[in-house]
Amino acid sequence: MARKLKTFQTISRSDLAWCRKLRLHSELPDENVAALRSIVSPVRVLPEDLVIVREGDLSTQCCVILSGFAYRSKVAENGKRQILSFHIAGDMPDLQGLPLKRMDHDLTTLWEARLGFIKHEALESVLEPRPTLARALWRETLVDALLFRQWIVNLGTRSTAGRMAYLIGELRQRLATMGLVVNEQFDFPITQSKLADALGLSIVHVNRVLQTFRTEGILDLKRRVVTLKDSKRLSSSADLTAWRTMLSARKIEIRSRRIRPAGQSKGTGRAG
Amino acid sequence: MARKLKTFQTISRSDLAWCRKLRLHSELPDENVAALRSIVSPVRVLPEDLVIVREGDLSTQCCVILSGFAYRSKVAENGKRQILSFHIAGDMPDLQGLPLKRMDHDLTTLWEARLGFIKHEALESVLEPRPTLARALWRETLVDALLFRQWIVNLGTRSTAGRMAYLIGELRQRLATMGLVVNEQFDFPITQSKLADALGLSIVHVNRVLQTFRTEGILDLKRRVVTLKDSKRLSSSADLTAWRTMLSARKIEIRSRRIRPAGQSKGTGRAG
DNA sequence: CGATTTGTTGACCGGTGTCAATGTGGGTGG
DNA sequence: CCACCCACATTGACACCGGTCAACAAATCG
Numbered sequence: 037m038a039r040k041l042k043t044f045q046t047i048s049r050s051d052l053a054w055c056r057k058l059r060l061h062s063e064l065p066d067e068n069v070a071a072l073r074s075i076v077s078p079v080r081v082l083p084e085d086l087v088i089v090r091e092g093d094l095s096t097q098c099c100v101i102l103s104g105f106a107y108r109s110k111v112a113e114n115g116k117r118q119i120l121s122f123h124i125a126g127d128m129p130d131l132q133g134l135p136l137k138r139m140d141h142d143l144t145t146l147w148e149a150r151l152g153f154i155k156h157e158a159l160e161s162v163l164e165p166r167p168t169l170a171r172a173l174w175r176e177t178l179v180d181a182l183l184f185r186q187w188i189v190n191l192g193t194r195s196t197a198g199r200m201a202y203l204i205g206e207l208r209q210r211l212a213t214m215g216l217v218v219n220e221q222f223d224f225p226i227t228q229s230k231l232a233d234a235l236g237l238s239i240v241h242v243n244r245v246l247q248t249f250r251t252e253g254i255l256d257l258k259r260r261v262v263t264l265k266d267s268k269r270l271s272s273s274a275d276l277t278a279w280r281t282m283l284s285a286r287k288i289e290i291r292s293r294r295i296r297p298a299g300q301s302k303g304t305g306r307a308g
Numbered sequence: 309m310a311r312k313l314k315t316f317q318t319i320s321r322s323d324l325a326w327c328r329k330l331r332l333h334s335e336l337p338d339e340n341v342a343a344l345r346s347i348v349s350p351v352r353v354l355p356e357d358l359v360i361v362r363e364g365d366l367s368t369q370c371c372v373i374l375s376g377f378a379y380r381s382k383v384a385e386n387g388k389r390q391i392l393s394f395h396i397a398g399d400m401p402d403l404q405g406l407p408l409k410r411m412d413h414d415l416t417t418l419w420e421a422r423l424g425f426i427k428h429e430a431l432e433s434v435l436e437p438r439p440t441l442a443r444a445l446w447r448e449t450l451v452d453a454l455l456f457r458q459w460i461v462n463l464g465t466r467s468t469a470g471r472m473a474y475l476i477g478e479l480r481q482r483l484a485t486m487g488l489v490v491n492e493q494f495d496f497p498i499t500q501s502k503l504a505d506a507l508g509l510s511i512v513h514v515n516r517v518l519q520t521f522r523t524e525g526i527l528d529l530k531r532r533v534v535t536l537k538d539s540k541r542l543s544s545s546a547d548l549t550a551w552r553t554m555l556s557a558r559k560i561e562i563r564s565r566r567i568r569p570a571g572q573s574k575g576t577g578r579a580g
Numbered sequence: 581c582g583a584t585t586t587g588t589t590g591a592c593c594g595g596t597g598t599c600a601a602t603g604t605g606g607g608t609g610g
Numbered sequence: 611c612c613a614c615c616c617a618c619a620t621t622g623a624c625a626c627c628g629g630t631c632a633a634c635a636a637a638t639c640g
Contacts, residue, residue, distance in 0.1 A: 110457065116465040120457050135447045140454050164439070174446050175407045181453035182412050185382065185392050188456060192508030196596080223624065236464030238597050243620060274469040287417040403584065468628075510629050515588060531637095 047152050051102040053214055054152075057126035060213065061179060062172035071162050072169065076100065076152040086227075088130070088151070089141040094131025097155045101125050104149025105225060109233070110141040119234035121183060122146065122207060122226075125214050132177050134159060147225040147260075188271050193235055199235050200245050204255060206264060225260035319348050319424050323374040325486055326424075329398035332485065333451060343434045344441065346422040348372065348512060356497075360402070360415040362422070367405025369427045373397050375419025377497060381505070382413040391506035393455060394418065394479060394498075398486050404449050406431060419497040419532075431494035463508055471507050471541050472517050476527060492539060497532035 047054075055069045079102065082088070088099060091110065101123055108120040108129060120141060123129040130143050134156055163170040183206075190202045204224075209224050228246070232239045249255050255261040319326075327341045351374065354360070358372060361383065373395055380392040380401060393414060395401040402415050406428055435442040455478075462474045476496075483494045500518070504511045521527045526542050528535040536542060 108457075111459050112461050112465040114465065114470075118461040118464040120460055132453065134453070135443055136450050141457060167436070167439075167442075170439075170442070171407055174449070177446070177450060177453065178408050179406045181404065181449065181456060182408070184453060184456040185380075186461060187414060188392055188459055188463065189382050189384050189390040191460065192390040192506075193384040193386065198386075228620095229618075234464075239618095240620085241596055244596090247620080270581080279509045392628055501586075512585095512588085512630080516628090518586080 047073065047079055047102060051079075051150070051152065051160060054100050054102060054126045058172060058176070059173065061175050062168075064168060064172055068166050068169040068172075071166065072154075075158040075162055076154055079150065079152045081148065081150050083147050084145055084147050086145045088145065089133070089139050090142050091139050093139045094137050095130060095156065097153050098128055098130045098133050098159070099143075100128045100152045100154065102150040102152050104151075105146035106143060106149055107146045107230070107234075108141050108143050117233045118236070119230060121180075121187065124207075124211055126171075128176060131173060132180070134173070142254070146230070151232065194242060196235070196237055197245050197248065199237075200231070200242070200249070201254075203231075203234065204257075205262075208262070208264065221263040222262055223260060224257070224262045226257075319345065319351055319374060321426065323351075323422070324376060329486065330444060330448070333447050334440075336440065336444055340438050340441040341439065344426075347430040347434055348426055349544045351422065351424045353420065353422050354417050356417055356419050358417045360417065362412050362414050363407070363411050365411045366409050367402060367428065368413060369425050370400055370402045370405050370431070371415075372400045372424045372426065374422040374424050376423075376425075377418035377495075378415060378421055379418050379502070379506075380413050380415050390508070391502060393452075393459065394506070396479075396483055396486060397488065397572045398443075400448060401485050403445060404452070405428075406445070410455045418502070426554055468507070468509055468513060469517050469520065471509075472514070472521070473501070473526075475503075476508065476529075476536075479540075480534075480536065492536040494534055495532060496529070498529075 052073075055073060058064060058069065058072075065221075082104075088106065089095060103125045106123045106127075106129055106207055108123070109117055110120060111117050121129070132141070133139060163173070186206070190199050193308060207224060208217055208222065210216050216222055228242045229239050230238075232242045235242065237245075246257055253265045323407050324345075327345060330336060330341065330344075354376075360378065361367060375397045378395045378399075378401055380395070381389050382392060388435050393401070402411070405411060435445070460479070462471050466474060471519065479496060480489060480494065483489050488494055500514045503509075503512045509517075518529055521529075524541075525537045527537055
């Protein structure tokens with residue numbers, strides 16, 4: 037039996053965390069935030085695994101996650117699915133659709149999520165007289181790109197355990213800024229199969245890595261809840277450095293990177 | 309002896325390919341393009357391996373590659389360097405610095421490159437009365453993000469040969485739109501060490517993959533020049549990845565992605 | 581011409597994918 | 611309420627891709 041898609045007219049008090057988040061990256065006048073908030077309609081609750089927009093679609097609206105989880109994914113020619121990113125409350129995962137229109141990937145709910153939708157038309161007319169707000173949204177899409185770059189580093193340079201640790205660590209950090217981490221515990225309703233698709237690993241290996249984390253008392257991921265057992269290494273630094281060093285404790289050498297001595301023919305200096 | 313950094317006052321006739329490229333993604337009035345062109349100053353020729361901006365820097369200007377090559381990279385905590393993307397004539401690889409300011413990665417010349425610099429101040433004042441142009445630049449940064457997503461798919465889902473094939477294939481395509489592919493041949497002055505850092509592989513393995521491509525008559529990468537011998541098999545060799553999974557025959561279906569029958573409790577439909 | 585970087589090749593083995601079998605919990609229908 | 615079922619999680623055996631080490635060749639540069 038399909039869950040009902042409840043529709044609400046306005047965003048509720050608890051949904052305002054989204055506005056707080058926008059202001060984390062940009063200074064915005066109250067009026068701008070209010071204008072943006074006023075065009076969020078409708079608000080819906082979507083069930084798990086529902087495709088919000090599909091690759092190839094033309095966007096006509098974008099959404100903001102008020103609560104719950106979503107993920108972006110893409111299917112390669114060989115049929116393997118790659119999960120590109122996970123999204124949490126406060127994220128606008130298809131904001132890029134405003135300038136780009138054509139979706140290059142799927143956006144799907146990872147779990148029941150409360151979504152606010154914003155029509156592109158309405159958004160355009162709100163942005164037109166508010167360059168500061170437009171700039172803030174541009175910035176949001178760039179933060180998005182920044183996370184993609186970090187994810188590339190993650191896939192390309194880290195051990196499998198390191199990748200997993202990074203995923204959890206990044207998520208913890210993002211959830212924490214939204215106040216969604218309590219007692220070093222947070223909701224993350226993911227299957228190992230999806231973890232595998234995100235990390236580019238086999239399901240079996242994902243399972244083994246999680247086992248290791250459990251037996252070594254690092255973290256536990258069970259029943260849709262992540263419990264960080266050794267949070268010291270996490271909380272010590274915002275950029276997870278200690279966390280990662282600890283886990284990838286194998287190779288500290290610098291691979292294929294030559295530091296040229298100063299004064300060589302090939303520039304080591306800086307373009308001004 | 310360091311090569312001289314020649315400085316020119318204006319961009320030359322051959323540099324205008326950049327403007328053509330901007331118009332590929334957006335419809336722009338002549339006046340807008342002219343305004344943008346007018347603030348490119350100075351134009352410099354930088355030698356190989358010169359850092360243009362470094363991770364952590366505050367951007368005060370951005371650059372446009374008029375000719376030559378550059379790459380973006382990031383060093384992970386374990387010391388491994390990940391190359392995030394390669395950039396060619398027409399690209400503005402640090403445009404994101406305009407809204408974001410703080411660089412999250414390095415930008416370096418891969419080879420001698422002719423770069424035009426644009427001061428952020430000047431750019432802001434050109435963009436302020438030209439929302440269409442501003443939108444076009446936003447779009448450029450989103451195309452950038454799109455390529456990053458594809459690169460994630462590449463790293464996460466393809467075999468090593470497939471990854472290499474994809475890299476060359478993407479580059480071919482981008483160079484072709486700039487008219488830089490002649491006779492299925494193009495300049496790409498890269499070392500195997502850098503290829504390794506881009507693909508997340510060891511240098512030795514990169515070498516072996518290139519050997520395979522050579523002996524199988526797919527492509528040849530030598531002396532800074534890529535020669536495509538069999539571009540059909542190249543593009544399908546990203547698919548050649550599938551030879552492993554195809555041998556196990558059964559699955560054209562998507563791995564770890566279940567299509568639920570309609571009417572189940574978990575949605576398969578589309579959020580409208 | 582020597583020095584340094586880059587490319588090439590072989591031997592070895594550890595990390596991961598694949599296959600296959602089994603356990604487990606929650607939902608569903610009788 | 612129970613029995614079944616299905617998705618998901620877990621575990622072991624085994625093969626092989628790809629990293630590491632090491633030595634050498636070739637190209638490039640001063």
